[in-house]
Amino acid sequence: MIFQLILFASAIFLYIKIAKPYLLYLKYKKYGNGSFFPIIGEIYEQDKDLKQHYNADYSIQHSLDKDPNQKIFVTNLGYSVKLRLIEPEIIKEFFLKSEYYEKDQTFIQNMKRFLHSGIVFSEGQLWKDSRKLFSPAFHFDYIQKLAPLVNDITDKIFDQAIKNKQLQNFDPIAQIQEITGRVIIASFFGEVIDEDKFQGLTIIQSLSHIINKLGNQTYSFLYFLFGSAYFQLGITQEERKFNRFMTDFNEYLLQKIHKQIESMQLELSTKGQIQNPCILAQLISTNQINQISIDQLFQNFKTFYIAGMDTTGHLLGMTTYYVSQNKEIYAKLQSEIDNNKDQSAHGLSKLPYLNAVIKETLRFYGPGNILFDRIAIKDHELAGIPIKKGTLVTPYAMTMQRNAKYFTDPHSYNPSRWLEKQQNDLHTYAYIPFSAGQRNCIGQHLALLESRIILNKFFQMFDFTCSQDYKLIMSYTFLSEPVNPLPLKLTLRKQ
Ligand code: HEM
8 A cells, every 4th residue: 555655656746747847848849949858957958068068058059050040949957847038039028028037046045045135136126126226336427437446456466466476377267256356345335345354264255155155055966956955954064164154254244334334424424425436335425325224235235246256257267268269369459459549448448349359258158148047927928939837938148149140150259240230230139148128237337347447458468378288168057167267378568
């Protein structure tokens, strides 16, 4: 009897977890290509690609090669069926129907242990309120005021690399993340508040430690089995130690924010204005600080740091790598930078080739080219496809931006394509490295400002090559990233 019960329970489990998703997968597959592997689906595909092509995103990037007219690619992840949207019109409709979707919790639960309800992970009124409050501080005109700060921090980090003799083995992603991390801290607080240490680590080191640890946990087998609850419980001593570190660091950072607010309020009341342009100064001087709790402010600071540090660091690190692989591209960019007379942020925004290089890296590899998964919260239709509640539906710029219909020779890195008129007349939704719709990237102006300043300085200060025996292997965690650090060799240029 017990044996029969177990058999029956197993049959139900297999039906719900494997057969039901598979039947749904077959239904969706009428509308596009696809691949299904029970439970691990997309992860299986990425793992296979990593072994076969040294690139976990190979199939994602190449799935339009045979038929560029496909609208969707169907796959599965966990027990859910997933539709990758890979065509501009269906993506446009997706963004217009945003009320039918929320961010799926499966892979973000663990990050939420640290970021709670910051803008990236909140929904509904909470998201609306935060977005409204912070938008002015990320406005194009306001961001331009941060140019001197980005310049200073970039000088400091590059000088430090020279002093510490790191030029012969320069890891551009890690080094540039030092810059982008500091820029976010300073653009929030008005200065790099990194002098004193928490448990022997600077704020940047502590934040990096937390992000890396949470990221590793999320992509582990235990997470797949039990979710973030397993790590929250602190079963091993190591997990308990990490959980304590996170709690104590939160407390430490919160105190810093309190102190900074007090000192800015004092500056405003005694001097009539706050000298350093930053997000806190903006909120205090417009009295908007009263519209947000300190906790919300705090969760958003951490969110901006995590959303902005890694992404921009990867974008620029990968740009140096791709440029190093092609002498012609390198020479063209170098020549434009050497001949430019206007070093202001405005001047750099007018350099055609520098901007084309940044645009091309965002197309070819963009760190945000796979969005967080969205889950349908109601049954509805998308481009005539009936979508069932519970289906994952996510735009994949990583596939769409490799479509030969929109980008000639899409798998080659070619900044010059952006200098052609035809490329600039693209469908608005065919190129969305910062996403689109109301939840597009709030920090895109900051990211572009940083990109121009940092690349400009890098090319002014250094000649560089990438080690001949380096083999680029791209894997995927929260972002697509090289498994082994990019090894650049730098030499100082004559100024
Ligand atoms: C090259 C650099 C960057 C890229 C490629 C990028 C890309 C993106 C993308 C694709 C999204 C949408 C994610 C989704 O909805 O699933 C996003 C959202 C976001 N980004 Fe960025 N980002 C970059 C830099 C930054 C910076 C510098 C900041 C801030 C300091 C930032 C803050 C945010 C925030 C707060 C959101 C959430 C917006 C919302 O949900 O309303 N990002 N970013």
